[in-house]
Amino acid sequence: xxxxxxxxxxxxxxxxxxxxxxxxxxxxxxxxxxxxxxxxxxxxxxxxxxxxxxxxxxxxxxxxxxxxxxxxxxxxxxxxxxxxxxxxxxxxxxxxxxxxxxxxxxxxxxxxxxxxxxxxxxxxxxxxxxxxxxxxxxxxxxxxxxxxxxxxxxxxxxxxxxxxxxxxxxxxxxxxxxxxxxxxxxxxxxxxxxxxxxxxxxxxxxxxxxxxxxxxxxxxxxx
Amino acid sequence: xxxxxxxxxxxxxxxxxxxxxxxxxxxxxxxxxxxxxxxxxxxxxxxxxxxxxxxxxxxxxxxxxxxxxxxxxxxxxxxxxxxxxxxxxxxxxxxxxxxxxxxxxxxxxxxxxxxxxxxxxxxxxxxxxxxxxxxxxxxxxxxxxxxxxxxxxxxxxxxxxxxxxxxxxxxxxxxxxxxxxxxxxxxxxxxxxxxxxxxxxxxxxxxxxxxxxxxxxxxxxxxxxxxxxxxxxxxxxxxxx
Amino acid sequence: xxxxxxxxxxxxxxxxxxxxxxxxxxxxxxxxxxxxxxxxxxxxxxxxxxxxxxxxxxxxxxxxxxxxxxxxxxxxxxxxxxxxxxxxxxxxxxxxxxxxxxxxxxxxxxxxxxxxxxxxxxxxxxxxxxxxxxxxxxxxxxxxxxxxxxxxxxxxxxxxxxxxxxxxxxxxxxxxxxxxxxxxxxxxxxxxxxxxxxxxxxxxxxxxxxxxxxx
Numbered sequence: 082x083x084x085x086x087x088x089x090x091x092x093x094x095x096x097x098x099x100x101x102x103x104x105x106x107x108x109x110x111x112x113x114x115x116x117x118x119x120x121x122x123x124x125x126x127x128x129x130x131x132x133x134x135x136x137x138x139x140x141x142x143x144x145x146x147x148x149x150x151x152x153x154x155x156x157x158x159x160x161x162x163x164x165x166x167x168x169x170x171x172x173x174x175x176x177x178x179x180x181x182x183x184x185x186x187x188x189x190x191x192x193x194x195x196x197x198x199x200x201x202x203x204x205x206x207x208x209x210x211x212x213x214x215x216x217x218x219x220x221x222x223x224x225x226x227x228x229x230x231x232x233x234x235x236x237x238x239x240x241x242x243x244x245x246x247x248x249x250x251x252x253x254x255x256x257x258x259x260x261x262x263x264x265x266x267x268x269x270x271x272x273x274x275x276x277x278x279x280x281x282x283x284x285x286x287x288x289x290x291x292x293x294x295x296x297x298x299x300x301x302x303x304x
Numbered sequence: 305x306x307x308x309x310x311x312x313x314x315x316x317x318x319x320x321x322x323x324x325x326x327x328x329x330x331x332x333x334x335x336x337x338x339x340x341x342x343x344x345x346x347x348x349x350x351x352x353x354x355x356x357x358x359x360x361x362x363x364x365x366x367x368x369x370x371x372x373x374x375x376x377x378x379x380x381x382x383x384x385x386x387x388x389x390x391x392x393x394x395x396x397x398x399x400x401x402x403x404x405x406x407x408x409x410x411x412x413x414x415x416x417x418x419x420x421x422x423x424x425x426x427x428x429x430x431x432x433x434x435x436x437x438x439x440x441x442x443x444x445x446x447x448x449x450x451x452x453x454x455x456x457x458x459x460x461x462x463x464x465x466x467x468x469x470x471x472x473x474x475x476x477x478x479x480x481x482x483x484x485x486x487x488x489x490x491x492x493x494x495x496x497x498x499x500x501x502x503x504x505x506x507x508x509x510x511x512x513x514x515x516x517x518x519x520x521x522x523x524x525x526x527x528x529x530x531x532x533x534x535x536x537x538x539x540x541x542x543x544x545x
Numbered sequence: 546x547x548x549x550x551x552x553x554x555x556x557x558x559x560x561x562x563x564x565x566x567x568x569x570x571x572x573x574x575x576x577x578x579x580x581x582x583x584x585x586x587x588x589x590x591x592x593x594x595x596x597x598x599x600x601x602x603x604x605x606x607x608x609x610x611x612x613x614x615x616x617x618x619x620x621x622x623x624x625x626x627x628x629x630x631x632x633x634x635x636x637x638x639x640x641x642x643x644x645x646x647x648x649x650x651x652x653x654x655x656x657x658x659x660x661x662x663x664x665x666x667x668x669x670x671x672x673x674x675x676x677x678x679x680x681x682x683x684x685x686x687x688x689x690x691x692x693x694x695x696x697x698x699x700x701x702x703x704x705x706x707x708x709x710x711x712x713x714x715x716x717x718x719x720x721x722x723x724x725x726x727x728x729x730x731x732x733x734x735x736x737x738x739x740x741x742x743x744x745x746x747x748x749x750x751x752x753x754x755x756x757x758x759x760x
Contacts, residue, residue: 085661092658096647103646103684163642166620170636171700172659231448235441239431248427249445252420256452259413259460282459289451297444300365303619304440368622435582436622518583535589538600538754 086176093172093180094187097155101184107154111188115147115196123203133269136206137262141221143200145254147192148225149247155181156233157242165237174302178234178295186226193218209270213280217264220283224257227290234298257286311502314495321488336400343397345493347390347415349500351453353383354422358450361443373439374511376446377429382504384422391415414456421449569595570631571738572617572708577626579612586612587758590626594738596707599730601752602742608759610742611638614712617740632707632737633660637697637714645686649677649696652685656700666703675699675725690717695725702729707737713744727751 101107122139131139159165168177197218201208208214232250236242260279267276322341327334357379364372394412395405406412428445432438570593578588586609594600602610615621617628618636643652653668660666672681675695685693694717701709715726730751733739741751749755 089659092655096644096651096655099651100644100646162644163640164644166641167643167700169620170618170634170641171656173661176659235428235445235448236431238437239428239441240433241431245428245431249424252417252424253449253452255417255420256455256460259417282455286451286455290448293448293451297365297448301437301440301444304437304622535591536587536756536758537590538592538756541601541749541752541755 089173089176090179090183093176094184097181097184100158101155101188104158107158110150111147111192112195114150115143115192116199118143118146119196119199119203122200126204130205130207133206133209133271134262134266136200136204136269137265139204140197140200140265141258141261143196144189144193144221144225145258147196148189148229149250154233155185156230156237157246160237160242169303174299175295178230178298181234182226182230182291182294185230186223189222189226189229190219193222206269208268210268210276213276214265214268217261217268217276217280217283220280220287221257221261221264223287224261224283224290225254227287227294228253228257231290231294231297234294235301257283260286307502311495311499314498318492318495321491325485325488331401333400337397339393339397339400341489341492342496343390343393344489345496346386346393347411348493349497350383350386350390350415350418351457353379353386353500353504354450354453357383358447361446364443365440365447368436368440370439370515371512373443374515375508376443378504378507378511380422380425380446381507382500384419384426385503386500387415387419387422391419410461414460418453418456421452425449570629571596572631572740573629574617575627577613577616577628578624579609579616579621580624585624588625590756592754592756594740596737597734598754599734599739599741599752600754600756601749602740602756602758603744603746603749604758606744610758611640611712613758614638614710614740614742617708618710630708633704634708634710635701635704635706636710636712637694637701638712639694639716640712641697643685643688643693643696646684648682648684649688649699650681652696652700653703657704660704668703671699671703674702676721691719691722694718695722698725698729702733705736709733709737709739711739711741713742715743715745715748 122143130136159168197214200206228250229246232253233246236245236249239245260283263273263279264276264283267273267279318341322338325338325341327337331337357376360372360376360379363369364376391412394415398407398409398412399405402409425442425445429438429442432441573593575591577590579586590613592600602613604610612621614636615638616623617630618634619628620636647655649672650668653666653671657666657668669678669681672678675698677692677695677699680688680692685696688696694714698714701711709729711726711730714729715723718726730739730741739751741748743749
């Protein structure tokens with residue numbers, strides 16, 4: 082049974098990758114926004130490097146910019162294309178939510194893999210603690226993926242869904258960003274004792290969001 | 305009626321206590337710091353109403369009974385009102401004590417984020433053309449958003465070393481108020497809770513009346529002029545073949 | 546409306562007979578109503594279908610044929626009443642969108658992986674049955690309207706559902722496609738029930754019963 086469930090999730094993830102790779106719109110726009118945002122930040126810091134705290138904030142803003150535009154799309158695209166009904170006919174909500182959330186997480190990690198090195202290179206910040214940078218970024222990506230997946234799912238069947246996803250996810254992302262900034266401040270050289278605590282609370286938040294997300298998605302699945 | 309008179313008297317009583325109470329020790333401006341009687345209770349009660357809203361949302365999603373949805377919206381509306389009050393009184397407090405309306409103090413920040421999160425609840429709620437869907441999706445949002453409440457209250461303010469609320473945290477949360485002060489504070493807290501519970505019950509009653517009206521409208525416009533169209537059944541198309 | 550080979554023994558009382566009907570029913574609907582805002586689209590629909598029966602739903606535009614089928618498919622909750630379908634459901638509607646970026650056989654493979662509690666599906670056989678064997682590797686974005694209608698039919702029947710819901714299934718299909726729908730209905734009679742919503746009076750001939758809405 083659990084094996085069957087895993088196969089269902091894998092089928093959804095595979096389907097998402099196929100649709101997204103063949104459609105390409107979401108991937109290209111994410112790429113352009115990610116590189117564009119980091120370039121703009123690089124231009125702003127031509128003279129002198131920003132403080133660790135500011136650098137951490139800028140990095141998360143760049144991530145947010147790249148992710149909100151391109152990646153909340155998985156649930157939205159489903160309703161825009163009208164394929165939501167097909168999915169509701171053939172699938173169960175749990176695997177659909179997990180498949181899409183995992184797909185979102187993998188894409189956000191890929192975006193981070195592009196944005197973070199580029200940011201360090203362009204904005205010329207000193208990385209004091211690589212472990213903290215990697216852990217903080219990964220946990221932050223999980224938080225972003227959880228919030229964006231759920232908010233995309235909740236907004237997908239409303240009028241003005243694209244705008245609404247931004248409206249409802251941004252406030253929920255603020256606590257994630259606050260913790261993410263605290264985590265990366267330490268990574269960029271601010272000697273703060275709270276950074277690992279912030280990583281832990283990022284992980285906790287992401288876990289809480291991921292834990293309740295599937296249940297809520299199942300509850301609104303056939304409304 | 306009796307409840308309303310009681311609330312009125314309690315309100316007058318609390319205002320009297322407020323005037324009579326001595327200035328709050330430990331603050332730069334002792335006399336004006338008394339606003340904490342009206343600043344701290346809303347900040348403490350707001351999460352309570354948000355919790356109630358999340359509980360009612362869970363019950364709505366379990367039963368799909370619109371009366372739970374009415375309660376969830378009422379609780380979140382009252383919670384948001386308390387959140388606004390805490391923010392505004394906090395701004396006045398901050399102007400007098402710290403010299404500026406807004407300082408990005410962690411507690412100010414977290415209550416402001418809280419306000420934004422629940423403002424988004426209303427944005428989501430009013431973007432559906434289908435009423436059942438609107439209820440279900442906003443209930444799901446209310447549950448999803450609730451974990452941020454304890455995070456914003458407990459974790460975020462501790463994550464930032466810089467805070468101007470140090471004295472207040474010590475005084476109110478740490479039990480540092482002197483006995484007279486403490487009893488005035490808790491009396492005010494209870495009276496404010498009763499006031500907002502009353503507002504909540506009014507809002508619930510209004511919502512239930514609206515539901516009842518909608519239900520009777522639905523019965524009145526049942527397809528044709530007759531109130532009861534009767535049962536619709538299929539008819540046989542051919543004899544057995 | 547029900548024809549069951551129940552023992553006509555007088556000792557079998559009415560309640561027992563009713564219970565037998567309910568157990569034998571593949572799709573039973575009671576007190577079903579749907580309201581949009583203040584307007585009831587339909588109210589108090591009652592029927593009960595046992596294997597081998599075909600119900601045709603007719604009525605003017607806006608009488609709620611498609612909404613009824615969406616409710617039966619579980620895509621939309623009813624305002625009141627209950628739907629009880631035993632076994633899997635297959636649903637065809639011209640409004641059911643497909644993934645433009647996936648091929649026909651990828652659709653069927655995805656469905657067979659995600660569907661639970663039904664017999665497996667053979668994508669190649671299912672495509673052959675609806676006359677799409679050569680187009681199975683083609684992306685649906687390149688399909689014609691009629692080809693999409695055929696693929697929807699394949700998706701609806703490949704898991705052998707007990708309840709087959711056809712909303713305007715032969716709209717935009719050619720002669721051969723129409724006879725495909727007819728064959729599908731005949732085949733479904735052997736294993737389950739069909740509910741067919743149509744605007745075409747000639748399609749009433751498929752049915753054993755007719756449910757007229759909005760009249």
